[in-house]
Amino acid sequence: MNSKDLHAFYTEREERFSLSLKDITSKINVVSNIRLTTAVLFLGCIYLALTKSTSFFYLLPVLLIAFVWMIFKHAQLFKQKVHLENLVAINARELKLLENQYEKIYSGAEFNDPTHPYAHDLDLFGEGSFFQAVNRCNTIQGKHKFAHGLKTPLQHKQAIIARQAAIKELSHRVDFRQHVAAAGNETEEERGDYDELLAWLKQQPFVYSKKGFKFLLVIIPAITTVAVAGAFFNPWVKTLAILLAIFQWGFLGIYIKRVNAFHESIGRKRGILEKYAHVLHFLQREKFESPVLTGLTNNAQQADQKLKHLANLVGSFNARSNALTSIFVNSILMYDLQYVYRLERWRSENENNLRRWLEAVSDIEVLNTWATYAFNHQQFVYADISENLALSAHELGHPLIEPTSCVTNNVQLGEGESILIITGANMAGKSTFLRTVGINIVIALNGAPVFATKFNCPLILLQTGMRTADSLKDHQSYFYAELNRLKSIVDQLRSKLPLLILLDEILKGTNSTDKQAGSIALVKQLIPHHCLAMIATHDLALGELEIEFPDHVKNFHFEPNIENDQLSFDYKLKRGIAEKMNATFLMKKMGIIPN
Incomplete structure (x- = not known):
């Protein structure tokens, strides 16, 4: 489509x-x-x-x-x-x-972290980001879980294959996905609602746990109700009704601070509980085949009714906020303690399930997000996950670029050569190519389809160095920040975990001679390690490393076309070292320097 x-x-x-x-x-x-x-x-x-x-x-x-x-x-x-x-x-x-x-669409900027191994470099979060384009989660917890998945993709082959099956099946359930999304949009959440619900689960009961309370909460209101009815006919009974009402208020006074604290912790949660119940209503009635989805539907069975019942209890308990209602019902029915008892009983019966139900809501939202992405990109393909350290892709493109205008490239890395040196002129496509490889790796390891006609992906960690920035807050210069990033990469290499490294113009913060020597030394440092690397650079001297290490290093390039005094780009990755640069041409063209 x-x-x-x-x-x-x-x-x-x-x-x-x-x-x-x-x-x-x-x-x-x-x-x-x-x-x-x-x-x-x-x-x-x-x-x-x-x-x-x-x-x-x-x-x-x-x-x-x-x-x-x-x-x-x-x-x-x-x-x-x-x-x-x-x-x-x-x-x-x-x-x-x-x-x-993207105007007024949540960007996920709060999840951006310049110190993360790759999130900032790959434009995962913020305005115009992948998160902003793809996210379909409406609950706060769902958004956090989706962002976490982008930052820490799956690293187990079977888990990725199971996720692929779930996304494939769910991508065709448009009505289900949109009903779940609509239900998740019913109530605006407050930050902390989710954590406060979980904290409420851990509170110690102070009414339900006491023996005799159940009997007391039935007998006293029953006697008081009869006395109030009889007060219309007998003045002595009227006196008894007044004494019983005073007793109820006195008894409530013993617990009033704990009742108020209890109400504060759960009283504002009715809306979010009803929202979660509605999402689970759609989930528990749907029939799926993939194990991931059937597991979620099993977790959701009867959860909608249980959460709806909890929401109703909370709504009834909130009636105490009306002063006139509170005076009347607490004088006759021990209302506050009645609802503390019922809510504590619900918690005792369901505390082991509530966290699981809430997790099911955020899990189905994340799967809905990826399934909508898959539905909207039906020409994309699911990755073949390999345990070998090799990456290959045919007609690979960036998922945020319209397919009809996106220039795609082939990639082969790891079956022989493990390091690609990519040279080329400014604006020729080097940085975009690195981001294209990186973002598709992240997507593939999340079990979602990638922009390619074929994609073979290893189980691999990702480290990038493209947009290192200085920090006045941390008293850190640009160059020192870049060195810190490179150090983190080398430290990870020493852990012997498989690693894909994407570097764009390393050591930009020093002079050209020092930069060249340091860059060559870094590439040599990568060769004996268990890693794959793509290094984009303007420094053609790095291309000579292919001669010295022909079994490990290969040269590729992007370069412009200059014809009839016009500059153009085809954005195609080609074998060998770049021969054309465009900085001087553009400076002359713009009148910065004379022709």
Whole structure:
């Protein structure tokens, strides 16, 4: 499916959901009008029963039932409306991203880390980044898990193959993916909600754990309710009701600080719990074949009902925030302690499952993200994962460049030569090529398809050196920062773990003679180690290393075409050392130096 077909696909879905949204909105208006009419009729019947005939009292229960049903129906329709609004927004967002419009789309800049082995160099996070283009997670935990996967890809072949199977299967379930995404978009999360829920699980019970509390919470409210009813007929019973109410408040006073702290820890979580429950509702009813997805659906069984029940308990507990309600129900029903007891009982019964359910939500969001990426790039291929230290790719391109305009290249590294020296002029494509290799490695090790017609990828760690920056905060110069990056690479080489190294113009912070000597020494340092390397440079002297180490080093280049005083680039990787440079040509062309 090409870009034009995808545009038509998402446009059709957006229009279809918009029509459904319009229909639901009309139904909500009808129900609202009927509810208002029912309320007016109810008040009218009371007036007529008091002024005309008591027979109108018999209509009141019917009207009350109708009014309550209309409230319930309105709430149902409103939830459907919110879900449809999210579905419309999801497809509008896909259309926006197809046109490379990233405005107001979360960039994941918080995950960027210049000290990470490759994230900053490969533009994984921030404006115009891979994360911004690909992420479809809506929960905070889902976004964190997706970012973590980009920074630390899988390193086990079977795990990657299992992830590939899950992404392949899920990529064809467009309705499921979008319903999950719409559910995940229902409530805006606060930072810390997830951790606070897990912290709530660890709290020690102070009501449910006490013997006799269950009996007390039934008997005292029951006696008080009877006493309140009897107070209308006997003044002595009225005194008893008052004493019982005072007793309940006194008893609550013993625990009020702990009750308030308990409410603070769970009271604001109703919305996020309902959101998680809705996501799990779609997950637990779906049937899958891949082991990864069936494992998630098994984890989600009955989770939606359990979390919905917890959300309802939290919602009822929140009624204590209304002062008038709190005074009334705590005087008769020991309301606060009733709901602490019920919430602690829920926690006792489900604490071992809640973390697993929350993990299932973020896991399915990450898989949805990769599956949407796979669906939107159906011409991409899944990598063959090899345990040999060798990388090969045919027609490899950068996933953020439109396939119709992207120039692709072939790569072969590790079957013989382990180091590629890539020379070439400015703007010829060296840096983009290195980033293309790097980002596709990250994608492949996450189990997702890559921009290539064939891709064989080893289980390998990645280290880059392209955008080293100085740091005033750390009192670190550019050159020293670059040396630190190179040291981290050498340290990792000594650990004997397989490593792919991508370096762009190393030792830029020193003079040309020192730079050349240091660069040659570094390449020689790489040769005996268990690694693959691509080194882009303007320094043609590095090309002579192929003569000295023909079994390890090979030269490739990018270079411009200059014809009829015009500069152009074909961005194709070619064998050998570059012969054409363009700096002087461009300076003359721009009038910086004379012709």
